[in-house]
Amino acid sequence: MNAIEASGIQLNRGHFRLEDIHISVPAGQLTAIVGPNGSGKSTLLRILVRLLQPDQGQVSVHGRPAAAYSLREWSHTITMLPQLKESLPQLTVRELVAYGRAPYKKRFQPLQGAEDRAILDQVMQWTGISMYAERMFHTLSGGEQQRARIAMALAQQTDIVLLDEPTTFLDIAHQFEVMDMLHRINRETGLTIVMVLHDLQQAAAYCDYMIALRQGRLAACGHPLELLTDDFIRDIYGMNATIQFKGKYPVILPEIPHHSGGN
Ligand SMILES: Nc1ncnc2c1ncn2[C@@H]1O[C@H](COP(=O)(O)OP(=O)(O)OP(=O)(O)O)[C@@H](O)[C@H]1O
Numbered sequence: 001m002n003a004i005e006a007s008g009i010q011l012n013r014g015h016f017r018l019e020d021i022h023i024s025v026p027a028g029q030l031t032a033i034v035g036p037n038g039s040g041k042s043t044l045l046r047i048l049v050r051l052l053q054p055d056q057g058q059v060s061v062h063g064r065p066a067a068a069y070s071l072r073e074w075s076h077t078i079t080m081l082p083q084l085k086e087s088l089p090q091l092t093v094r095e096l097v098a099y100g101r102a103p104y105k106k107r108f109q110p111l112q113g114a115e116d117r118a119i120l121d122q123v124m125q126w127t128g129i130s131m132y133a134e135r136m137f138h139t140l141s142g143g144e145q146q147r148a149r150i151a152m153a154l155a156q157q158t159d160i161v162l163l164d165e166p167t168t169f170l171d172i173a174h175q176f177e178v179m180d181m182l183h184r185i186n187r188e189t190g191l192t193i194v195m196v197l198h199d200l201q202q203a204a205a206y207c208d209y210m211i212a213l214r215q216g217r218l219a220a221c222g223h224p225l226e227l228l229t230d231d232f233i234r235d236i237y238g239m240n241a242t243i244q245f246k247g248k249y250p251v252i253l254p255e256i257p258h259h260s261g262g263n
Contacts, residue, residue, distance in 0.1 A: 020218070032210045076156075080161075084168065146167075164195075182206070
């Protein structure tokens with residue numbers, strides 16, 4: 001069962017073309033979208049969530065064309081958290097997370113009814129930010145901010161969440177903390193999660209499925225542990241590397257030309 005299917009996607013931006021993309025995103029699993037900088041990962045995510053209209057091609061969600069969903073139905077079905085680039089207005093963490101409930105607001109009703117408040121408490125607990133609920137968002141550390149932003153996306157209670165680089169700007173411990181959290185939420189709730197990731201080792205450690213783009217085209221898709229080979233790294237990233245397995249997980253050892261070992 002697929003949560004998302006995209007077929008024949010084309011987008012021409014002059015200097016950049018997304019060409020002939022056919023992908024399926026399995027329902028209830030963790031999917032990574034990988035590929036070099038500028039290969040079209042964020043562009044594809046924006047097309048999947050209907051923020052960008054492709055020149056050609058179709059996106060279907062739960063077997064139904066994306067265009068057939070009303071705005072309200074769509075906002076209850078799929079959401080996307082963009083990259084952590086923009087600065088947010090001065091809000092408490094609870095106020096920020098409550099933005100996720102906006103698609104459920106009915107006219108003349110307050111934004112936070114009893115049901116909304118229960119959902120906010122639940123998603124803040126899942127993401128481990130309950131103790132920061134009344135703190136100003138901008139006073140949180142990068143890792144805490146990312147968890148608060150993810151809580152906002154979860155508060156929208158969609159079946160599918162798309163995350164654009166959820167671990168970028170985080171130190172290694174916080175990267176794994178966020179990936180662990182997403183994995184746990186996926187396994188406990190069956191939420192379909194699609195993430196743009198740069199770290200292939202994280203993709204292999206946590207994701208069930210991987211979609212690789214190269215220069216605006218689909219280069220490969222499948223289980224990350226099956227896709228990750230020396231040839232894959234060379235073909236997609238143009239870099240020589242050796243993959244070694246540490247237990248179940250691949251470790252990428254790059255061949256760095258002219259590297260003298262740090263001395
Ligand atoms: N709004 C835009 N207008 C014009 N060109 C854009 C726009 N957004 C992205 N692009 C271009 O489209 C191409 C693909 O960008 P995109 O952000 O999708 O790549 P990406 O794989 O997500 O890259 P990164 O890993 O660096 O975030 C790039 O050449 C980029 O400059």
